[in-house]
Amino acid sequence: MEGLLDLELGLPPRSAPGSAPVGDSGEGSEAVARQVVDRTGHSPAVAGRPQRTSLRGIVLHRIGDAIGAPPAEGRDVAGIITFFTTTPEGVATVTVEGSWESKLPLIEKWRTEGIPEKNRARAFVPYSFLIDPRGVVSQMLPLQAVGAHAYGYNQSGIGVAFIGDFRVDAPTPQQLDCGVAVCVAILRQHHLTPATVKLCGHDEVRSIPKQCPGLNYPLEEVRRRIIAAF
Ligand SMILES: [Zn+2]
Numbered sequence: 275m276e277g278l279l280d281l282e283l284g285l286p287p288r289s290a291p292g293s294a295p296v297g298d299s300g301e302g303s304e305a306v307a308r309q310v311v312d313r314t315g316h317s318p319a320v321a322g323r324p325q326r327t328s329l330r331g332i333v334l335h336r337i338g339d340a341i342g343a344p345p346a347e348g349r350d351v352a353g354i355i356t357f358f359t360t361t362p363e364g365v366a367t368v369t370v371e372g373s374w375e376s377k378l379p380l381i382e383k384w385r386t387e388g389i390p391e392k393n394r395a396r397a398f399v400p401y402s403f404l405i406d407p408r409g410v411v412s413q414m415l416p417l418q419a420v421g422a423h424a425y426g427y428n429q430s431g432i433g434v435a436f437i438g439d440f441r442v443d444a445p446t447p448q449q450l451d452c453g454v455a456v457c458v459a460i461l462r463q464h465h466l467t468p469a470t471v472k473l474c475g476h477d478e479v480r481s482i483p484k485q486c487p488g489l490n491y492p493l494e495e496v497r498r499r500i501i502a503a504f
Pocket of ligand 1: 336423476
């Protein structure tokens, strides 16, 4: 599909058969995805998004609950994927007060009767990419689509969200590896470099900080790794 990220552009080269994989950090490294999962069809609202005309920034976010947190908003890893990727109705209820459980009847109602007009425009995942703790990269919006993730960077920025609550937990090594690869691939696919595109955490472009991506998110290290790829 047009507008899909070529993740290979940002990944280290494949190692020769029999030799140790590049960047092998031990167990689970083969779980690091080399392709994005195309979830850009998760909602009809995606097709109606305006087109971005420039790329000024890549904004890093956190989304979801901490490991072991009560499923208040259904924003554990499995919940996020379900909540944010399988039903546009579920996405549209994000700004509706209440727990995930309490929203289920509403989601069902909207599924059968349609999403009310005032909620319809918000019925899409606002981030271009979701990266789960296993390092699986889901692309939620075509590369050129305008998201709704960071005030001032929606028209000219791309939102990359890491699933987890980094006020409490830390991102996994696979998640960080893939996050760096995604950012490098975005830049290379646009024929741009970190010299002209701002790499920032959400709080750096917010007037009121909300710990996004969070104190446990190694923002400087991620930035350094992306810059080092150019
Ligand atoms: Zn954010």
